[in-house]
Structures are given as C-alpha cells and as structure tokens.
Amino acid sequence: MLLRTALLAATVAAGFSGIASAQTIYPIDRAEILAGAKFDLKVEFPGAPAAGSVKVTIDGRDAAEVLGAKPVIVEKEDGGDLTAYWLRDVSVAKAGRVEVTATAGDKSKKVAWEVYGTPKGRVAKNVILFIGDGLSVAHRTAARIMSKGIVEGRYGGELAIDDMPAMALISTAGTDSIVTDSANAMSAYTTGHKSCVNALGVYCAKNKNTLDHPKVETIGDLLKRKTKMAVGVVTNSEIEDATPAGVVAHTRKRSDYNDIVKMFFDVKPDVIMGGGSPFFLAKTTPGSKRADDVDYIKKFEEAGYTFVSTKTEMNKAVADGKGKILGLYNTGNVDGALDLKYLKKGTVSKFPDQPDVVDETRAAIATLSKNPDGFFLMVESARIDKYSHSLDAERAIFDTIMLDNAVKVAKDFAAEKNDTLIIVVGDHTHGVTILGTYDDDRPGQTPREKLGTYADAAVPNYGPVDAEGYPTNIDVSKRMAFTFASYPDHCYNAKPYLDGEFVPAVAGATKGTYVENPKNCDRPGAVHVTGNLPFDANSGVHSGDDEVLTAIGPGSEMFRGHKPNTFVFRVMTTALGLAQ
Amino acid sequence: MVTGSDGRSETTVSRRWFTAAGLSLFWAAPSRAADPVILTFDRLYGSFGVRGLTFSDLVLGNLGRPVTLTGYMAPPLKAEASFFVLTREPMAICPFCQSDADWPVDIVVVRMRAETPLVSAGTRVTVTGTLEAGSKTDPDTGFVSQLRIVDADFRRAG
Numbered sequence: 001m002l003l004r005t006a007l008l009a010a011t012v013a014a015g016f017s018g019i020a021s022a023q024t025i026y027p028i029d030r031a032e033i034l035a036g037a038k039f040d041l042k043v044e045f046p047g048a049p050a051a052g053s054v055k056v057t058i059d060g061r062d063a064a065e066v067l068g069a070k071p072v073i074v075e076k077e078d079g080g081d082l083t084a085y086w087l088r089d090v091s092v093a094k095a096g097r098v099e100v101t102a103t104a105g106d107k108s109k110k111v112a113w114e115v116y117g118t119p120k121g122r123v124a125k126n127v128i129l130f131i132g133d134g135l136s137v138a139h140r141t142a143a144r145i146m147s148k149g150i151v152e153g154r155y156g157g158e159l160a161i162d163d164m165p166a167m168a169l170i171s172t173a174g175t176d177s178i179v180t181d182s183a184n185a186m187s188a189y190t191t192g193h194k195s196c197v198n199a200l201g202v203y204c205a206k207n208k209n210t211l212d213h214p215k216v217e218t219i220g221d222l223l224k225r226k227t228k229m230a231v232g233v234v235t236n237s238e239i240e241d242a243t244p245a246g247v248v249a250h251t252r253k254r255s256d257y258n259d260i261v262k263m264f265f266d267v268k269p270d271v272i273m274g275g276g277s278p279f280f281l282a283k284t285t286p287g288s289k290r291a292d293d294v295d296y297i298k299k300f301e302e303a304g305y306t307f308v309s310t311k312t313e314m315n316k317a318v319a320d321g322k323g324k325i326l327g328l329y330n331t332g333n334v335d336g337a338l339d340l341k342y343l344k345k346g347t348v349s350k351f352p353d354q355p356d357v358v359d360e361t362r363a364a365i366a367t368l369s370k371n372p373d374g375f376f377l378m379v380e381s382a383r384i385d386k387y388s389h390s391l392d393a394e395r396a397i398f399d400t401i402m403l404d405n406a407v408k409v410a411k412d413f414a415a416e417k418n419d420t421l422i423i424v425v426g427d428h429t430h431g432v433t434i435l436g437t438y439d440d441d442r443p444g445q446t447p448r449e450k451l452g453t454y455a456d457a458a459v460p461n462y463g464p465v466d467a468e469g470y471p472t473n474i475d476v477s478k479r480m481a482f483t484f485a486s487y488p489d490h491c492y493n494a495k496p497y498l499d500g501e502f503v504p505a506v507a508g509a510t511k512g513t514y515v516e517n518p519k520n521c522d523r524p525g526a527v528h529v530t531g532n533l534p535f536d537a538n539s540g541v542h543s544g545d546d547e548v549l550t551a552i553g554p555g556s557e558m559f560r561g562h563k564p565n566t567f568v569f570r571v572m573t574t575a576l577g578l579a580q
Numbered sequence: 581m582v583t584g585s586d587g588r589s590e591t592t593v594s595r596r597w598f599t600a601a602g603l604s605l606f607w608a609a610p611s612r613a614a615d616p617v618i619l620t621f622d623r624l625y626g627s628f629g630v631r632g633l634t635f636s637d638l639v640l641g642n643l644g645r646p647v648t649l650t651g652y653m654a655p656p657l658k659a660e661a662s663f664f665v666l667t668r669e670p671m672a673i674c675p676f677c678q679s680d681a682d683w684p685v686d687i688v689v690v691r692m693r694a695e696t697p698l699v700s701a702g703t704r705v706t707v708t709g710t711l712e713a714g715s716k717t718d719p720d721t722g723f724v725s726q727l728r729i730v731d732a733d734f735r736r737a738g
Contacts, residue, residue: 277630278685283715286625286726287633287685291717297631309630328630331685350628506670507654509699517670 022046022109023102026203026214028175029111031193032566034118035095035579037222039193040214041067041087042205043102048076048083055103056085063087063100078208086214095119095579116570122577123554125374125419128365128410129189129572130161131243132403133182134385134396135426137548138433142393142482143400145434147469150459160408161424164550168559170568171546172428175204178544182385183254185427185565186246190378191216192569200242200260201250210252211259219569220247220267222578223376229576230371231269232364236334236357236399237382238276239264243427247378257289261296268303270323271364271377273314273355275330287331300326310353318363325367329354336383336501337398341470345500357381357399358468361406365413374419376576379406388430389539391490392502393482394474396432401469414553421556421575423568425549428542431485438494440477445525447494451481486540488514488531491521505531505538514538616646616708621668621686624727633685635713639727647711649688649729650737653699662692663718666707666729689718689725690732704737 026042027033041063045054051073056063064071067090077084085102092098095117101110132139140162149156172188174180176196183200187193193216196204202213223229235244240257248267249260257279264272280296281288290296297307306322308314309329317325330351339346340356348354355363361379368375381403387396407424414420436457438450452458460480463473474496481494490504505514513535520526533541549568551559555575559567573579619638626634654665666688690707699705709732717724 278632281632283717283724285632286635286713287628288715288726289683289685289724291722291724331628331630351630503670506652509697511698519670 022107023104024205025100025102025109025111026205027111027113027193027216028203031111031113032570033092033098033113033115034192034222034570034573035115036091036093036226037192037573037578038089038091038215038217038225040216041090041100042203042214043085044077044206045083045085045102045104046081047104048081049104051075051083053104054083054085056087057101057103059099060101067092078206078212080206080208082206088215116579118574118577118579120574120577122575124421124575125417126369126376126414127421127555127572127575128377128379128414128423129568130403130407130410130422130424131186131189131378131380132161132384132400132424132426133237133243133380133382134388134428134430134542135381135400135403135547136388136429136432136543136545138482139384139388139396139400139430140548142397142434142480143404145460145480146397146462146471147401147404147465149465159404160411161404161550164422164424164552164556166551166556166559168549168551168567169546169562170425170549170565171562172426172565173544179542180428181242181254181542182427183242183246186243187218188565189425189427189568189572190218190220190246192566192573194564194566198254199252200246200254201248202252204252207252210256211250213250213252215250218247218249218267219376219572220269222573223576224267226578227576228371228373230271230368230373230375231267232271232368232375232377233264233269233273234271234357234360234364234377235274235380235382236336236360237274237380237386238279238333239272239274239328240276240279241274241333241382243380243382244272244274244378258291261290262294265296265299265303268324270371270375271325271327271367272300272305273325273327273329273360273364275328275332275334277309277328277331280328297326297328310351311355311359312353314355314359314363318366321370323367323370325363327355327360327363333383333386336387336395337402337470338395338474339500341398341468342472342474343498343500345498357402358405358409361409365410369413374576376572379410381406385427385430387501388432388484389541390502391484391487391492391504391540392497393432393480393484394496395501397480397482398470405468411552418554421551421553421572423549423551423556423559423572425568426547427565429545429547430540431543431545433483433485435481435483437478438481446527447492447525448527450494450525452478457481484540485543486533486537487529488533488537488539489516490529490531491516491518491523491526492529493520493523493526495523495525507538512536616648617642619647619649619711621649621651624686624688628686633726635727639711639713642711643713645711646708647729648706648708650704650706651688653703653705653734654683654687662695663721664690664692664698666690666705687725687727689723689728690734691728691730693731693733696734699736705734706737707732707734709733 278289462471488505709729
C-alpha cells in the first residue's frame with residue numbers, strides 16, 4: 001500500500017513538474033497513408049492540460065479545418081492524466097508529405113506522414129493475398145523436400161509458392177517490439193499502418209476500452225466503402241482469429257472474439273470461411289461462447305448468406321451459384337492436412353467432412369470471380385504457425401504443402417487472364433531450421449544419437465507422394481530434423497506425433513508457469529529438454545527474422561529488395577488504384 | 581404450480597425440479613441417495629456440432645444433483661483458487677489465451693466450496709459437486725460457461 005501511494009505521488013509530481021513525456025500523435029511519425037483512406041487522428045497531451053490550451057495543426061493550419069471534422073477534446077480521458085484530442089474518421093485526399101504539430105503551452109511535438117496516391121489507376125482486377133501464418137524459410141524448404149523430393153542436390157520440382165517472378169524480404173517489427181504477433185502483423189498488411197502486439201486496425205493508444213483506440217481503415221472496409229468488388233476471407237483457423245479478423249477488425253485486443261464477429265457482420269465480406277462457430281451462437285445455445293443473445297448465423301442468413309458447415313454443403317452452395325457464403329466447419333480450428341488426410345486425429349471424428357484450405361480456396365474463387373468488378377480474397381493456412389508453436393514439425397510442414405496447393409489453384413485461375421495479383425507471404429516467422437536428418441539406423445536411442453549432420457544427414461526417405469504432393473508415409477526411418485529455436489520444458493524423442501498434435505508443456509502448480517507434459521516422457525527414446533524461454537511460456541514463440549514474400553501478376557513488380565510489412569498494403573491498394 | 585411475482589420463471593423452476601426429481605427416483609433408486617452420479621467427458625453431450633451442442637440425457641437428468649467428473653485442471657483466470665476450468669485433455673496450446681474465447685468448447689467450470697491449492701495441469705483430478713447448466717457469465721472475470729460443477733471439492737485421480 002505504501003509503495004502504491006509513493007508511486008502515485010511520483011506520477012502526479014511528474015505530471016505537474018513538466019517532465020512527463022511529450023504528446024503522442026496517432027497516426028505516428030513516418031506513417032504511410034493511402035490518399036482517401038480513413039483514420040482517426042488522436043493526440044494525447046500528458047498532464048491533462050485544459051481543452052482550450054491544446055492546439056493541433058496540419059502544415060501550419062488548424063487540423064480540424066484541414067480535415068473537415070469537428071474535434072472532440074476530452075480532459076482526463078478514461079480518468080487518465082492526459083487530455084485527448086480526436087478527429088475521427090478523417091482522410092487526406094492529396095498525396096504528399098503532411099506535417100502534424102501538437103502544442104500545449106510550451107510543449108510541442110511534430111510528426112510527418114507520407115500520403116501516397118495511386119496515379120496509375122487500377123492495374124489488377126483481382127487481388128489474392130495468401131498468408132502462411134508463421135511461414136518461415138525452413139517451412140518452405142522442408143515442404144519442398146517432402147513434396148518434391150531431392151536427388152543429388154536437385155529438387156524434383158518447384159513449389160507454386162516459390163515459382164513466382166517477384167520476391168522481397170519483409171520485416172515484421174511492430175511499433176512496440178522487434179518481434180510481433182499475427183494480429184499486428186496482419187493489421188500492417190490490411191491497413192498499411194504498423195501497430196503493436198495484439199492490435200487489429202487500431203493504433204495502441206492509452207484508451208481503457210479495447211474498442212476505443214484510434215482506428216485505421218482496413219482493406220475490407222475500404223473495398224466495401226469505395227468499390228463494388230467482392231471480398232473473401234478464408235482460413236482454417238477460427239474465423240475470429242487474428243489473421244482473418246485483420247480484414248475487418250478494429251480492436252486493441254485480438255481476443256475480443258464476440259466483437260470481431262459483429263465486425264465481420266458490419267463489413268460483410270461475401271465469402272467467410274473457417275472454424276470458430278461458438279462465437280456465432282446465441283448464449284442460450286449450449287456450446288456458445290457469446291456473452292449475448294445474438295444468433296449471428298441467423299443474422300447472416302437474413303442478410304442473404306448461405307450458411308454451410310461441411311465440405312459437401314460448401315460445394316453444393318458453390319454449384320448452386322450462391323453469391324454470399326458463410327462457412328463454419330468446426331467449433332475450433334479446422335483440422336490440419338496431416339490429420340484431415342492421413343491420421344484422422346484431432347477433431348476429424350467429430351467433424352468428418354471439413355474442407356481443407358485448398359477446397360476453401362477453390363470454392364471462394366468460384367464464388368467471388370462471378371463479380372464483374374473483381375474481388376479481393378485473403379486465404380490463410382493458419383496452422384503452420386499453430387503447429388510451430390506446438391513444436392510439431394510434420395504437421396507444420398504438411399500445412400505448408402497445403403498452402404502451396406491452394407496457391408496453385410489461384411495461379412491456375414489467374415493463368416487464364418493476366419489480371420490477378422497473387423501475393424504469398426508469412427506474417428511473422430518462427431525460429432525453425434533444418435539441422436539434418438534423424439536416422440533410426442544410427443546406434444543409440446535418443447535424438448542426439450539419431451541425428452545425422454553434414455554428410456551423415458544424407459536425404460530423408462519419406463514415402464512416395466500422393467496426387468496432392470503429400471508424402472504417404474511420414475513415420476520413416478530417416479526423416480528431417482526440423483528443429484525449433486525456442487521451447488518450454490518438454491520431453492522429445494524426434495519422432496512424428498501420430499496420435500495427435502504435440503502438447504509440449506502443461507500448466508504447472510505455480511500460477512503462470514509451465515512444466516513438461518509428462519505424457520511425452522514415456523515415449524521410446526524421449527529425453528527431457530530444459531526450456532530456453534521464460535517460465536510462463538507454454539509453447540514455442542515467434543521470431544524477429546525477416547520473411548520471404550513471393551508474388552505474381554499485375555502490380556507484383558513493386559516488390560523488390562527489403563520492405564516493411566506495411567508495403568504489402570501499398571502494393572495491393574496501388575494495384576487496385578484505391579486512392580482518390 | 582407456484583406463481584410468484586415472476587410467474588414464468590417460477591413455473592420453469594418447478595417443472596425442472598419435478599423432472600429432476602422424477603429422473604433421480606428412476607436412476608438413483610438402487611444406490612444411496614448421497615452417492616454422486618459419475619459423469620465422463622464422453623457422456624456430457626448428446627450431439628456436438630457447428631450449430632451447437634446438446635446436453636446428454638445424463639446431464640439433463642442430473643442437474644442440481646451431486647456428480648463427479650474426472651479431467652485436467654486448467655489454469656484459472658483469477659488468482660484465487662476457488663474457480664478453475666476442467667478440461668478433457670491437459671490444457672492444449674494456446675499462445676495468446678487471454679479470455680474464455682480461447683478455451684475448448686467442452687470445458688466444465690468448477691467452483692470450489694473453499695479455496696484450495698491447485699495442482700499441475702498434467703495431473704488428473706476428480707471433481708465432486710453439484711451439476712449446473714445454462715449460460716452464465718462470471719461477474720468478476722466475464723468468463724462465459726455453459727456447464728458447471730459448483731460447491732465442489734477435488735482429489736487427485738488415480
């Protein structure tokens with residue numbers, strides 16, 4: 001109690017003594033803003049100066065006047081020691097450098113934005129953005145080894161995701177950290193603004209309510225507001241999860257799933273497919289995770305959507321020529337490729353007729369491409385990331401092959417006419433690498449004894465691949481040592497997890513700590529691995545490495561060298577000529 | 581039927597009580613009245629689909645009655661250990677778990693009779709208490725649950 005009082009006193013003193021930090025202006029310095037795209041301009045003045053004493057200008061003129069909006073000034077916003085100045089839902093029409101200055105008394109802060117136009121107009125009819133969640137270089141290499149095979153150092157073929165003319169190295173850092181998450185990462189692609197971990201379509205201001213932070217327009221908002229294009233959002237995660245949500249959502253907290261479903265309804269993408277049905281069910285329905293009585297499946301149906309819950313129903317809706325489809329195929333995430341196609345583990349017994357990402361992509365393109373004004377489609381192979389968190393190499397690699405198959409469907413569609421920009425990119429990376437092979441013919445029992453490096457690694461002997469490029473046998477005597485740089489305490493035996501997704505750690509008796517999952521320690525050859533992460537980590541974590549982007553089609557030539565993740569938005573909106 | 585100030589809810593409660601009482605006479609007759617009915621995660625639901633779950637007859641027939649259920653203790657959302665989540669499997673991967681949004685659908689919320697030290701999520705526990713169903717939002721955490729065992733105790737399962 002004493003400590004808290006002392007801290008409070010110190011904070012108050014800081015506010016009054018003028019050593020508080022400077023004003024914070026959102027959008028932040030060096031923001032790149034599409035001309036005509038909407039955003040909230042917010043300035044936070046520390047020390048809660050009187051409303052009459054704060055001033056915000058754009059290139060020397062009153063900001064409210066320049067942007068044609070009425071300012072809202074809130075002293076002690078949310079009870080905090082700040083005065084907030086808001087101009088909501090504004091835009092800058094003309095391309096060029098814009099200087100914003102915020103002044104209160106003798107304190108002043110200046111930021112500059114780059115507003116960019118799209119002077120060439122529209123060069124692409126359609127844009128398809130493929131996100132391999134967590135897709136890192138080793139995932140690509142491992143998928144190529146498994147799917148195409150390798151003989152005398154040469155692969156048996158190219159992956160669809162690799163065989164593209166444009167390529168760039170993409171940095172994923174957020175405003176707050178060199179390592180980011182899927183929410184903030186996707187938000188950079190869908191809004192062109194960098195933000196912070198857990199945020200979607202907002203800057204991370206000091207607001208207490210997660211929905212009150214300064215918003216920036218998403219590509220979903222923008223297309224529905226300014227064009228007649230169709231919009232599709234397709235994933236095998238829960239549809240409310242960060243990546244799909246990034247097309248429509250504005251929240252500081254990615255787990256605001258109830259609100260995110262409402263945001264999907266507000267924006268109304270024409271095709272919505274994934275898992276996560278409990279957030280669409282009224283709370284009176286057992287199995288619901290909603291906190292209210294709204295039945296969103298019914299609301300979407302009333303809005304003209306065909307609701308489908310299996311692959312069969314999905315294909316029928318497409319064959320019947322339905323224009324708006326809501327597909328929810330699982331209560332949680334849709335099962336990954338290894339479980340769907342071979343092992344039948346996970347939730348396949350409960351949901352035996354789930355489409356994979358390839359089926360979803362085919363259905364979405366068939367539906368969206370009927371729109372004469374073109375379409376934007378986001379497709380995510382979500383579980384590359386989820387299985388990399390759980391240190392489950394084979395499942396992560398299978399879902400990379402699944403991404404490749406989905407990209408092939410899109411390339412085949414686009415090949416007919418050169419009017420579709422296709423982008424394939426991760427959203428952040430995992431610390432994954434291919435060390436060599438684990439060889440059961442080597443002496444000993446434990447992973448270290450089985451590991452072959454350099455010449456001893458040779459090549460793995462996965463079973464022959466099926467028509468979709470998946471190896472028909474992964475439980476082979478010589479398999480890739482696809483390893484993870486970050487991990488909690490766990491037991492490991494360097495074998496594929498045929499009984500279901502690996503669960504490396506479970507919660508310990510001490511709150512906020514995780515310990516090795518004892519189930520794994522009885523596997524033959526298993527060794528205890530001491531975690532290298534903080535004790536509150538229950539799985540592997542993202543890394544701050546750059547990622548590789550590949551692209552094909554009109555507009556893709558903009559990708560070259562090294563770019564920030566926000567550049568993906570710039571390329572997509574430039575190809576579609578979305579500036580005023 | 582009793583009609584109180586809110587006739588409808590009184591009627592509903594009374595009907596449920598009669599249903600429960602009737603079923604308990606039928607099912608529990610051979611055993612002593614105090615013996616809890618043994619539930620398993622496999623027998624909680626009659627159907628399990630995208631459009632929602634239906635509780636099994638076993639659950640519906642034992643609402644308000646003592647039950648036991650064995651599963652894994654997941655970390656609670658609040659510091660005090662009077663409230664935890666019982667899961668079918670040890671808590672799965674959930675790198676950004678921040679709310680009930682991220683939990684599996686078939687969880688059971690357990691409200692303890694008294695605060696009790698927790699055990700590791702890798703340890704199976706058997707919970708005994710009174711079965712309660714229907715959507716409920718915890719006023720402190722906002723945690724939404726559909727199935728609960730209240731006034732409960734737990735012990736380590738074999």
